[in-house]
Amino acid sequence: MGLKAFLSKPLAAFVVRGVNKWKFNGVESQEKVFRQLLDTAKDTSFGKDHNFSKVKTYDEFKNQVPIRDYEGLRPYVDRVVHGEEDVLWPGKPQYFAKTSGTTSGVKYIPISKESMPEHIKAARNALLTYIRETGKADFVDGKMIFLQGSPVLDSKHGISVGRLSGIVAHHVPNYLQKNRLPSYETNCMEDWEAKVDKIVDETIQEDMRLISGIPPWVQMYFDRLIQKSDGKKISSIFKNFSLFVYGGVNFEPYRARLEESIGRKIDSIETYPASEGFIAYQDSQSEKGLLLLVNSGIFYEFIPADEFYNDNPTRISLADVVLNKNYVLILNTNAGLWGYNIGDTVKFVSLNPYKIVVTGRIKHYISAFGEHVIGEEVESALMAAAEKYQVKITEFTVAPQVNPERGELPYHEWFIEFSEQPSDLESFRQEVDERLQQKNVYYKDLIEGKILQPLLIRSVKQDTFVNYMRRQGKLGGQNKLPRLSNDRKIADEIVANTNE
Incomplete structure (x- = not known):
């Protein structure tokens, strides 16, 4: 040594x-920071x-x-800038x-x-x-x-x-x-x-x-x-x-x-x-x-994610959070951000001490038909299927297909870059879909009600996502690929460049 x-x-x-x-002593520490x-x-x-x-x-x-996001706080930030x-x-x-x-x-x-x-x-x-x-x-x-x-x-x-x-x-x-x-x-x-x-x-x-x-x-x-x-x-x-x-x-x-x-x-x-x-x-x-x-110069607030877009959502401090509920994280900081929506969602897995897992981004979801599928559900379904079928995944993203060209039911389209392909892609697809239905009852209801058809997987070739990030000028550093989108901006760009 x-x-x-x-x-x-x-x-x-x-x-x-x-x-x-x-x-x-999380609550007491937060009171002092406040x-x-x-x-x-x-x-x-x-x-x-x-x-x-x-x-x-x-x-x-x-x-x-x-509660403000960057645009809401921008008049003040611009004065500082x-x-x-x-x-x-x-x-x-x-x-x-x-x-x-x-x-x-x-x-x-x-x-x-x-x-x-x-x-x-x-x-x-x-x-x-x-x-x-x-x-x-x-x-x-x-x-x-x-x-x-x-x-x-x-x-x-x-x-x-x-x-x-x-x-x-x-x-x-x-x-x-x-x-x-x-x-x-x-x-x-x-x-x-x-x-x-x-x-x-x-x-x-x-x-x-x-x-x-x-x-x-x-x-x-x-x-x-x-x-x-x-x-x-x-x-x-x-x-x-x-x-x-x-x-x-x-x-x-x-x-x-x-x-x-x-x-x-x-x-x-x-x-x-x-x-x-x-x-x-x-x-x-x-x-x-x-x-x-809880004592690092940040006073935290939390809004239940399923209420975030309501006119008057519940807004609580650390004292009132509960386990296993998805919250939008709000920050008040010793750098001057106030009521600031950072855009992340978190879930508490312990209250003594206070421990969280990051579950996704409040703007990264799919809800083309009210299903509101979030990142945590998508990642959990995919990882469970990958473990069962012993496949390895390089990267992926998911988008809704609301108007399929052939007139069939809409679906969620998964673009997956495998480093090791499943031997039976169809069985793998069914497994992912079943896991997602278990995670999200609204998605399950839409499948059973014949509003959506089960998800489709598009296997893309090596470096598809690296090339996408390169085209966006976001290769490396702190840049991250969005895993979910409620539109097809990323999906259509990937499809348009499938022959690159």
Whole structure:
């Protein structure tokens, strides 16, 4: 055991003791965060407009602060972007995290001097919690790679602007800098495919022990490594590779293929970072769910997903959540986001401590006939069928076909890129459909009522989705393919390019 690994264990014990002080006191921690946020922001433009100085209770807060998405908050954000101070949060942001919105174009998410350390602390604590639970610390003595966006930052009115992962790269602790790959120059490359090739060149001879990134782009990195090493598994290339850290998408659809590429099972840590704040991380290898970070400068609210589009949906704090109910996640942050709909849906799997699973995106669903099929249901049905038929899936997306050309009943069309095809695609299709009916009673009723026909699967060739993301200019980094759409924009584009 090296010196860093040795020292990490007492540090992990110290940090976990601190985590345990708030871990089992979620509601009390949230009350404290709520008061701190309001008190700090009461003299900002937003605070004055919404009477923060008079707000004493959560019910009063709800009456003053409506739920907004980025477009709803944009008049305030635009003032901040143009250099105005004390608008959403005291002073100016330390950074803007630049993201791509489907309706808003480029979005500028403020990161304050108070919120930035929470991103770094949460990422650190996820690793230290793992060390404390498992006793495994050798990975800190080897090389680590974080597949991320470019750390090159622009500037708007004196505020640095970049992708979240690129911003975070400037805050990696000094004790990890010597272990970290790729090089700064390679990280700055914008062409994702050229960047991956360069990363392969820089890492293939190194002692890589921790690899982190969004699963589909890590898979691309693995594919290039295997190709460069004449078919060797990742575990043969990196003999000490022991920990995979990921976030952004559900790992399960990618797990089988990634583990096949690695050549063995490997420990993993799921994290839930967003430009708006670091929300949760996996704190146990044996328990389900991500620990909700209740004392990290974010006050959380929740709206039942099935009420979200109602005129007056239920809006609750952590004190009133229940297990296994799908909620839209609302954030109030120490960077000045208020009543902010981040767009994600979550479900609680534990209330002591508060642990969540991410179930999808509120805008990513299929409800062409009122079935409201969501991402969690689609992924669960597909993974169960894949396990039963022992197939491996590279990527997939689902869209409704409302007006089939031949006049038959409408259906859900699944575009699946298999790395290993099922021997009987028709039986596999039936299995997926049956599993989805078990998950969603409305979908089942539509099938039984002859309103919809069972789903159809279109098996697409290798690299279909990589090519789609390339055409969209969204290859690599933090970009993710939508798994569900309530229209056929993605589906029709894929069909139009099936012969590429």
